[in-house]
């Protein structure tokens with residue numbers, strides 16, 4: 001059997017996608033293990049959730065670094081110290097430098113709460129509702145230098161119901177994210193083995 005790939009989850013907030021990945025990885029047959037949760041926000045609830053699951057955590061506050069390159073180098077140093085092979089971005093709300101993206105090229109995934117190429121960036125759900133769309137969803141994609149534009153690995157769709165608020169739609173999409181991300185990561189690892 002292939003050794004499980006060592007994955008770090010980078011997050012800035014709740015960390016519910018990190019939990020979904022870590023729960024999937026509790027199965028010894030899952031082809032990856034979550035070895036680190038790293039956040040640019042020391043108080044991110046996702047870090048506490050990771051600790052509660054016995055996952056190592058690191059906080060790297062952006063403010064402590066003179067520029068983005070210095071921040072990104074510090075992050076890479078921590079990831080490499082943990083033997084990280086793959087990065088799963090999960091609500092990591094910081095733009096990464098071109099140098100960081102190049103360093104991790106082909107080894108960094110992201111989940112985005114829209115059916116890319118629709119609605120890159122923020123407020124995906126409000127924009128989908130305002131456009132009168134009847135479906136929304138989420139996308140797992142490879143991270144490239146252009147924001148939310150890398151090759152798509154997997155998508156899941158949910159309906160937009162009449163009268164939906166952005167929060168209601170976000171909650172429905174989030175449920176789909178929690179199934180999609182573990183499947184997409186496993187497929188990616190198995191297909192790149």
Ligand code: GAR
Nearest residue numbers: 013014015016017090091111112113
């Ligand atoms: C998720 O909905 C994720 O798709 C989104 O942030 C949320 C994080 O939730 N990501 C982005 O908007 C990236 N631009 P979580 O912290 O509970 O996983």
